[in-house]
Amino acid sequence: MDRVVIVGASLAGWSLARSLRTRGFGGSIELIGDEPHRPYDRPPLSKAYLAGDLDLGGISLLVADEDVPVTWRLGVPAAGLRDHTVVLADGSDVSGDAVVIATGTSPRSLPAAAGLRGVHTLRTCSDADALRAAFVPGANVVIIGAGFIGAEVASTASKLGASVTVLDASDSPMAHVFGPSMASVVTSLHGINGVPLLTGVSVAGFSSEGGAVTGVALADGRELPADVVVVGIGVAPATGWLADSGVALDNGVVVDAAGRTSVPGVWACGDVARYPSVRAGGSIRVEHWTHAREHGAAVAAGLLGEPVEYDPVPYVWSEQYGVMVQFAGFVRPGDDVEVVDGDPSEHRFVAAYRREGKLVAVLGARIPRTFVRLRRELAATP
Template identity: 85%
Template sequence: MDRVVIVGASLAGWSLARSLRSAGFGGAIELIGDEPHRPYDRPPLSKAYLAGDLDLEGISLLVPDEDVPVTWRLGVPAVSLRERTVALADGTSVTGDAVVIATGTSPRNLPAAAGLRGVHTLRSCDDADALRAAFGPGARVVVIGAGFIGSEVASTASKLGAAVTVLDASPEPLAPVFGSEMASVVTSLHALHDVTLLTGVSVAGFSSSDGAVTGVSLADGRVLPADVVVVGIGVEPAVSWLAGSGVAVENGVVVDAAGRTSVPGVWACGDVARYPSARAGGAIRVEHWTHAREHGAAVASGLLGAPVEYDPVPYVWSEQYGVMLQFAGFVRPGDSVEIVDGDPASHRFVAAYRRSGRLVAVLGARIPRTFVRLRRELTAA
């Protein structure tokens, strides 16, 4: 193998490139990215970068003085794949002995908001720059979606002095992740910081003036004034460019435990990949930072002839209103939950989830020692 083409220049793709080089791969690595920027960390986009506490250099994934020779092809999206040849938007193409799909995800949009100024999604540093310019003291911000991204953006907007309302169609936001009992503990952070959370509500449309959003209309007839709207209703795997490629796609690129797709010589890793998980009881697609880094490294091992059976315990963190939340594992309806340390009322606690007496997940806030101990137990199970 003399040439590896990586489509996707974010964490998973960069982790793959670094892992190949650290393992001694001396061939060519082509790294293709649809953004003009070299790899940077995305979690700060809704937090410290959005708040202006970090700049682009401060969130760079490149390590100073680390030598990772690659050929950069940035700001030119991939538009199609045929066997192991990637066609780019500028009319050029790149062929590799192996191609790795690491294109991640794209934020979902609301069609009713198309073309309206003041309506934002958040995926890139450029998105965050536009949002930061819109936030400010007294700005009326409506966040649609009370998941991780929506809640983190609400937290940052509140910190910057905006008046924030968060909407969610579910009566219990985050319940699919944390279960009903602990989800209510997490979402209670909004009220403690004077952020209004409206649950079980549907967005019917938007009001506007001269092409700029002025309000969010709810299905129950209410209209919420808004200078800024942030749509945080989840993401979709970035796979449209794979149409006609023969690569199997079903809620992401379907891969085996080593990261191989249905097309010989084509692999996938990170948020875009859907892989088999014995821990989860079926195929899953994970959208967490730790997964992107670890999956990129695992696929690199397979490319070099030492495939690994990738099936870790998922881990995610979220910082909201100064509280660091950490979660590992899988929660299903019917799992029992027990507070094993601290007090949820103070948002300083560790909760253990069990299924038939077996530890299956752990959620922690501001007690890292207990959380780490239980996470190790969970990983070893």
């Protein structure tokens, strides 16, 4: 193997490239990215970068004085894959002995809002730049979706002085992640910080004037004034360019425990990959920062012939209204949850989740020592 082509110039793809070099790979690495920027960190886009506390240089994933020789092909997305040849949107193509798919995800949108100015999603630094300009003091901001992105953007917009309302179709946002009792603890941060959270509501449409959004109509007849709307209703794996490639798809690119796809010589890593997990009881696709970094490194090892059985405990953190929330593991309906340290009403606590007496997840806020101890215990549990 002398030439590796990586499609996706974000965390997973960059982690793969760095790991290949660290492990001694001396061949060529070509890194393809649809944005014009070299790899940068995405979590700050909803937090410190969005608030203006960091610039693009401050979130770069490239380390000063670190030598990672790659050939960059930036600003042109991949449009197709034929065997080991990646076809780019400008008509050119790139071939390699191995191709790694690391295209991540794309935010879901609302068709009813198509073409309306003032309606945003958040995935890139350009998206965050547009939002920062819109979050002026007093602006009416409606955020659709109370997941991690929606909650973090709400926190930052409120910090910048905007008047924020958060909507979610679920009666219990984040319950699928934290379970209903602990989800309510986390989502209560909105109300405590003066941001209304409307649950169990659906969006019926949008009002506009001159092509710009002016309000959000709810199915129950209410209408919320809106100068800015942020759609945070989840993401979809970026696999459209793989049509007719022969690569097996199922809510992502299907891979084995080492990252191999159904096409020999084609691999996948990061948010776009759906891998088998004994811990989860089936194949899963994980959309968190730690997974993207670790999976990129694991697939690099597999590419170089090392044995790989990737199945870690997923870990995610979220900073909302000055509170760092951390979570590791998998929660299922019926799991027992116990607060083992602190007080949830103060948003300073650690909760342990158990299934048939076995630790399966841990949630914490502002007590890092206890959280880290239980996370290590969780990782050591088969």
